[in-house]
Amino acid sequence: MRPRSGISPSFVSEQRIRQLEQKLRAKEERIIVLETENALLHLKLAESQSMFGKSSTKELLKSYEKCKLCCLHGSVRSTVIQLYGTIQRLKQDMKNLRLSALAFLKDVQHQSKNSFYQILAAVQRLQIHNEAMETFEIKALELEQSLLDVSERYQKEKQKRKILHNSLIELRGNIRVHCRIRPLLPFDTAPGELVLEDRHRSISEKVVCAVDDETVLVKCNRPGHALINKTLQFERVYSAAETQGTVFADVSPLLISLLDGYNVCIMAYGQTGSGKTYTMLGPQPEDNFAFSLEDEPELGIIPRAAEEVFRLISEKPPGSHWVDVSVVEVYNNDVFDLLAKDSCGTTIGVKRDIVTNKEGKSAVPLLVYEPVEDEVEFLELVQKGLQLRVKHPTLVHAQSSRSHLVVTLTITTKAVLEDGFGDCSDQKLNKEHFFSSSHSVNYDKPTCPSRSSSPAQFLNESTEKHQQMRTKLQLVDLAGSECVGLSGVSGAVLRETSFINRSLSALADVLGAISDHRSHVPYRNSKLTHLLQDSIGGDAKLLLVLCVSPSQKYITESLQTLGFGTRARQVQRGQAKKRNQPGPSKSK
Template structure:
């Protein structure tokens, strides 16, 4: 029994000793593990601190870059603002110079490449067909046209043309009209204005002047309002400006003519049954040296809708013919004229009407007499005298007539390109001759020749007062960008360059055309009745 206890104690001591040894080993391992953990922790901490310092340095550098970028943006904005101010000043000075010299203003619009530009109309090589679809004319900036002139076997040459304004192929009808609108204010200030679209067939003249067309009718839906051209927009703007004036102080008459095969046709004339059809008219030079079309139909309009209705009637009679260049090519020059009659009391044309209490009563009398009479007799002519109307006024009364001419010229054509034959070929001949006559007139004025050949064409005779007279004239040069039309494009740009060189003297305001004292007798147009 004793021996068994001794053996158990011995075993217990051995186990305790073994446990102590294991505990000692475990303790050593724990210490080593702790030291290793502390070492790794320090290493990670150093790495974290280094990373934090690096991030702080990067944040500081980023902040400095941001400050520098902000300063650069501020400087760029200041430079841009100064540039724009200087640019506007330069444009204003340039416009003042043009105003003083009486030059013709020329704007150039480059249309986009269109699907029909790929069609050439004749069998040509694949290389030429590919070249035809390439662009040759670009808007380098808003005042410069760049043309890449390239011919087979010759090095490409770049030519530039400067104009008062250049529109690239992405600029909208809104952008074009924004530069036209100030001229309409001048119209009500007493200046004659003429806006003329020039260019080859298919270059976008009619689109620029009228907007989209469908079967001879202008399209004026709200969805397409942004596509409206200069003519409908100008009319809307004129009536908007008139609406801001005292009632009865203005009224508007419209005439629509086309010059076709060197003959003038009145597109608002009516037959005995009231049906509109084109009647041939003639243009004459009055004793005062002004051009006039006797018996031309003038319709009084009271708003833009009435005007557009009349223009649509005229457009339905306008001659068009399909060619290889343009499916609805205009074969005549269209001239739409708005004549604005201003009733002025006293000697204060151009001053504030609202500041003259006495004029308010006379304005009311005029609104009851002149416009109403004109409304009762819608259609008048330059040679027709209506029954006299009695008007009693206690002050002198004046009339000022200003004229807005909106001209959509027929396009110049290369017969080989358009592929026309027969009657269309004859039309092309007349079109090109009339446009050549227009260029001759501009050349004669620019060279200050003693004789200007206005009568070489009915077109130039009709536009004599606008081209060579005292009207503010804007030529909207329309060009096609394709290599295919390079020859026609260069011809159009050359025409625009010559037009810019014309100096006609300072444009003048229209003076009063009649004075009426008390108890004078007037006809329906406000002139003295004979």
């Protein structure tokens, strides 16, 4: 057998034997040549002797020739003797060479035999090792499979627990509250606070952190007081390391409920600079911000929700769902329509009023609803509204939002009771009839084909076969609560801060009144609570995302935010009501 690398000893010995045999043949050929020359010399000698015997005259000449021939014979004989001695030496060398070659071959065979046995032993050991390795691999696969089974069972049990928990929450009618803790930022360091060096910047120690995906730990470390650790429970808690996609993964099931006939409201609450706008929209540069679906990892809930809604609609029959968008801000306790246009078609913020319609629901007369065909058109409209949103810098946040932003998607569904959907021409005709070219709504004329500002109401057509229903998705980015001392505001910005804090306080009062089952709920104490009346105290599925800072500097504001979320969890509004959509459907 040949080793895996190098030249085998047997091959070397064979090459050496061949070389020796070639030398031997060369010597034998030389001997033959010399023997031939010797025979020729003997023949010449015999001829000379014959000629000497026949010639009897000229004895002196013959004597001379005889003497000459004797000398020649002696010279030839001496040469032959030398050649003979050379031949004998060559034969002895060949004999010795053969003996050496045989000894070398024997030694090579012995070494080859030993090498063969060593290789055989190594192969046997390798086979034993391979068998042991296969045994270990089988055991490892069994352990991996066992771990996978255990993980699957754990995930199933965890999912069952979440489903049961959500079912319990839905039966109780409570608001779903999630909490997101943002990372520490350079401006989080408070004066005189102990800081930790992290590469080339200083950051403060975290006092708010996620214990697990349902528990928040708050380290209440106040001067002159003992350290107290508080834990609070929410439906979901996101640590600073969790991504936008992780947050939206818990939001997306609500969007399925939206198409199943339920109103949905998603609201971000927290202090200024706690990450509300980042959670709802994504990163906000100082200059003009433009959404880009290509920057998917950083997109917030609003662009992701629009993309998911249109994806779900694309799976429905063509022409069965229509989407309209409104963008509203509540600034200094006034409602502004951010999609209203002037006579030149330029988008301007127009002040609107809030009314309560006959069904007891809040409505905004003349509010503009723009139809959209896909998420790109939706994001363009939202971008126009964001350019008009009021922002001012404070000591807490350089791009602080000074108003509450409410983006509403209204989904109108055309359902068929018996015969299925009509043809495309009927659908197009009904859509054109339902949505007129005017963007305003006249609430005094309910028969007007203009779009209504109460999207959740159910609309019956004149025919018996078709029904239309409206559900709405409200996406709310609340302005941040602020401590005047920390924000360092004055003048008009101070007045804005006062209105923001009062509206958020009114929101807390509403939740408290609902939680205590008071006969009167003060929705009209603020335009914000009046606008969101249907979502807070109505029949919508409400998801409240609490955004908090982990810094000791903002511990008071963080505790206030977490307390607000705890009160919100205690609100019992009854089970969310489904729009009367015909045909089977499934709620999420």
